[in-house]
Amino acid sequence: MVASVPADPPGGEDVARRVETRWAIVMVGIVALLVAMVIFTGLHWATMPPSRVETIDPTTLHVAGEFVESNLGSAAEADGSVTVRIVGQQYSFTPQCIVVPAKTPVTFRVTSADVIHGMIITGTNINSMVSPGFISTFKTTFDKPGDHLMPCHEFCGTGHEGMWANVKVVEPDAFAKLVGPARRASCDL
Numbered sequence: 001m002v003a004s005v006p007a008d009p010p011g012g013e014d015v016a017r018r019v020e021t022r023w024a025i026v027m028v029g030i031v032a033l034l035v036a037m038v039i040f041t042g043l044h045w046a047t048m049p050p051s052r053v054e055t056i057d058p059t060t061l062h063v064a065g066e067f068v069e070s071n072l073g074s075a076a077e078a079d080g081s082v083t084v085r086i087v088g089q090q091y092s093f094t095p096q097c098i099v100v101p102a103k104t105p106v107t108f109r110v111t112s113a114d115v116i117h118g119m120i121i122t123g124t125n126i127n128s129m130v131s132p133g134f135i136s137t138f139k140t141t142f143d144k145p146g147d148h149l150m151p152c153h154e155f156c157g158t159g160h161e162g163m164w165a166n167v168k169v170v171e172p173d174a175f176a177k178l179v180g181p182a183r184r185a186s187c188d189l
Helices: 012-044 172-182
Strands: 073-076 082-089 092-094 097-101 105-112 117-120 127-130 136-141 146-151 164-170
Touching: 073 097, 073 172, 082 097, 082 117, 092 164, 097 172, 105 127, 117 146, 127 136, 164 172
Parallel strands: 082 105, 097 164
Antiparallel strands: 073 082, 082 092, 105 136, 117 127, 146 164
């Protein structure tokens, strides 16, 4: 006598096909959602790399152009915003202390004179790489007055641990008094 093999229950292949199709649709939906999230954040929140990259000659930073020493620090612009220009170099930021107003648009323009540095302003979401030959530009608004530390967060050599600056956020009227006719602010309060 030959033992008979039990047959698949009726419709077994149909059930398996439906289950597999549903899981395939769920997986395609998840992938589509993730792609949509990447596109949304890239376009809406500008998290993609910039299409326009500003370059600069790191060997002439202190001699001519936007990053000469007399042009560094906080400058009040005609539209009421503030532009901060900073140069990173082993093992310091210039200027060492930056003063900016609260509740005012601030544009940071940062470059490096020598190697790759990083800058992060504690207590904020400001975090940027600073590369020689390129200008890192980002905009922010500080909500309230306070003092923030700005360390280099990219290892840049043996003196890296001492590379930091201070960012002082002051009330807008106090900032206006600091800039005066020179249109530049100093931490010498």
